[in-house]
Amino acid sequence: xxxxxxxxxxxxxxxxxxxxxxxxxxxxxxxxxxxxxxxxxxxxxxxxxxxxxxxxxxxxxxxxxxxxxxxxxxxxxxxxxxxxxxxxxxxxxxxxxxxxxxxxxxxxxxxxxxxxxxxxxxxxxxxxxxxxxxxxxxxxxxxxxxxxxxxxxxxxxxxxxxxxxxxxxxxxxxxxxxxxxxxxxxxxxxxxxxxxxxxxxxxxxxxxxxxxxxxxxxxxxxxxxxxxxxxxxxxxxxxxxxxxxxxxxxxxxxxxxxxxxxxxxxxxxxxxxxxxxxxxxxxxxxxxxxxxxxxxxxxxxxxxxxxxxxxxxxxxxxxxxxxxxxxxxxxxxxxxxxxxxxxxxxxxxxxxxxxxxxxxxxxxxxxxxxxxxxxxxxxxxxx
Numbered sequence: 001x002x003x004x005x006x007x008x009x010x011x012x013x014x015x016x017x018x019x020x021x022x023x024x025x026x027x028x029x030x031x032x033x034x035x036x037x038x039x040x041x042x043x044x045x046x047x048x049x050x051x052x053x054x055x056x057x058x059x060x061x062x063x064x065x066x067x068x069x070x071x072x073x074x075x076x077x078x079x080x081x082x083x084x085x086x087x088x089x090x091x092x093x094x095x096x097x098x099x100x101x102x103x104x105x106x107x108x109x110x111x112x113x114x115x116x117x118x119x120x121x122x123x124x125x126x127x128x129x130x131x132x133x134x135x136x137x138x139x140x141x142x143x144x145x146x147x148x149x150x151x152x153x154x155x156x157x158x159x160x161x162x163x164x165x166x167x168x169x170x171x172x173x174x175x176x177x178x179x180x181x182x183x184x185x186x187x188x189x190x191x192x193x194x195x196x197x198x199x200x201x202x203x204x205x206x207x208x209x210x211x212x213x214x215x216x217x218x219x220x221x222x223x224x225x226x227x228x229x230x231x232x233x234x235x236x237x238x239x240x241x242x243x244x245x246x247x248x249x250x251x252x253x254x255x256x257x258x259x260x261x262x263x264x265x266x267x268x269x270x271x272x273x274x275x276x277x278x279x280x281x282x283x284x285x286x287x288x289x290x291x292x293x294x295x296x297x298x299x300x301x302x303x304x305x306x307x308x309x310x311x312x313x314x315x316x317x318x319x320x321x322x323x324x325x326x327x328x329x330x331x332x333x334x335x336x337x338x339x340x341x342x343x344x345x346x347x348x349x350x351x352x353x354x355x356x357x358x359x360x361x362x363x364x365x366x367x368x369x370x371x372x373x374x375x376x377x378x379x380x381x382x383x
Contacts, residue, residue, distance in 0.1 A: 033073060040073050040278045041271060046080035051264040056094055056106035059087040059202075060303030061220045062313050063107040063128040063247045065294040066275050068301075072293065073278075075271040081264055087301055089200040092173045095120060104255040105265045109247050111174035114348050116250065117370045118362050123256055124371045126249040126269055126325045127340055133316035134223040135175050135238035135245070137168070137183060138208060139215045146233035152186040154242065157235035160187045163194060169207065169216035172198040173357060175238065175245050176217040178347050181354050182243060183236035191355055202303075208232060221298055224309030239316070246320070246328075246343055256372075266375045273322040273379065279314065280321070290314060326380045329373030341371045 053076075057064035067085055070076060076083040086103060088094035091112020097103060098120045107128045108116065116122030139146040145158030145166075163184065170176040181191050199207070205222040207213045211231055222228070238245060249269055255261040279290045291311035298305045320328070328340040335342055348366055351358045 037073050037278070041070075041075040041078045041274055044075070044078050044267070044270060044274065046078060047264060047267055048080075049260070050080045050082055051260055052082040052084065053105065053261070053264045053268060054084045054086060054103040055268065056086050056088060056097070056103035056108075058090065058094070058108070058220075059301035060222065060298045060305065061107075061247070062294065062310070062317060062319065064301070065297050065310075066128075066272060066279075066319060067107065068297045069290075069293055070271045070275050072297075073275070075275065079264075079267045079271055081267060089202055090171050090174050091115060092171075093200075095122065098122060098252055101252060101254055103252060104261055105249070105251040105268055107247055108250050109175050110178065110245050110344060110347055111171075113248055113250065113344055114351065114358065114366070115173060117366060118358070121253040121370065123251045123253055124248045124340065124344075125251055125265070126272075126373070126376045127320040127328045128247040128249050128272070129319045130317045131175060131219075131245045131247045132239040132243055133237075134221075134313050135179050135217070135219045135243070136223045136234045137170070137176070137180055137215065137217040137236035138228065138232035139235045140211065140213075141231055141233055143214055145215070145235055154183075154186050155237060155240040156183045156186045157233065158187075160189050160193075163187060163189060165193070165195065166215055167195045167197055167213070169197050169199050169204050169213050171200055171204070171217070172196065173351075174201075175243070176201070176219060177355070178245070178350065179236055179238040179241060179243060180217065181350060182238075182241040185354070186241065220313065221303055221305030221309055224305070224312060226306070243347075244343060245347070246340070248340070266378070269375050270379055273320075273325065276319040276321045279319060284315075287311060287314060322376065322379055322383065325376045326373075329371070329376055337368060338371070338373075341368050344371075 055067055057067050091108045092115045094108055094112050095116040098116055109131055145162050148158045150157055151159055170180055201218050204216045205218050208216050208228055251265050278286055291307045294310040295305055295307045329338050331339055333339055333342045348363055352360055352363050
């Protein structure tokens with residue numbers, strides 16, 4: 001009981017400390033933007049008419065950082081987009097807001113895509129970034145799981161017996177939930193073999209830093225917090241578990257159906273891939289500066305991180321460029337579909353068969369029709 005009360009208290013404290021979601025945020029253009037940075041969008045043709053666009057993303061993430069970087073470099077202004085950026089704590093919460101048409105486009109993880117497609121007809125318009133290296137489950141250093149060390153082919157720590165019945169703090173329906181399922185399967189267990197407590201990532205991070213929980217999962221900059229890693233050991237790693245998860249560029253289907261909004265959404269996607277080109281230009285000459293921007297932008301969103309941690313994320317969970325995006329829509333997988341769709345259908349099947357949070361009917365409903373490559377293909381054609 002004391003442990004439960006402690007966790008609840010941590011969650012309450014976190015809600016007052018961390019920018020959790022659904023809030024609009026204004027970030028002023030950085031005064032340190034150089035002439036070359038301001039020229040990143042020089043060849044972008046502006047919209048004929050200024051268009052208001054509500055762009056949603058997740059605070060403290062590499063894909064969210066890029067949305068703000070576009071703003072700092074003057075991209076939205078150049079494209080004649082009146083941008084309003086809002087952040088959410090995770091994909092499922094972001095998709096709840098979609099029900100009330102609260103946003104037009106943005107970026108989200110796999111949990112947001114599955115929830116958004118099946119509940120609201122959300123459209124996937126392109127890949128945004130890989131999302132593996134920073135998705136981690138941590139155990140307190142003193143636990144038997146951490147002390148036992150890696151025991152499986154994919155580096156999962158501890159034994160099946162040590163994991164059985166343990167409480168694990170993760171955000172349900174997200175990449176963390178999926179990673180936990182993969183890790184347990186590596187041990188010959190299922191999600192039913194542990195006790196899962198649902199908590200948003202910001203609150204889980206606060207609980208971990210306060211050392212109130214034994215096992216919990218976080219993503220993004222949170223995963224590289226030095227204080228966290230001093231007291232906890234990474235015991236499951238989405239990258240090592242070969243999760244192959246990617247973040248995507250998504251759109252509200254109602255906004256996409258509006259010709260004016262659709263044109264603005266296409267322009268947003270063009271800006272996104274141009275910003276990616278700047279980040280990785282000339283074999284990474286801008287990476288250090290990009291990590292610095294990432295850190296400053298995260299702090300403005302209420303997420304404390306370090307430049308070193310964010311450089312690590314940008315290096316290992318790389319952002320997709322336009323050419324990558326084209327292949328994700330046009331290459332053919334062994335199942336006869338294209339990679340960006342198959343990369344989501346596989347995890348959905350896992351949720352249906354191993355978790356039960358989705359049904360076989362959901363799997364049948366999750367078709368390629370919600371993955372629309374028209375904008376990416378047009379950008380490649382006109383490049």
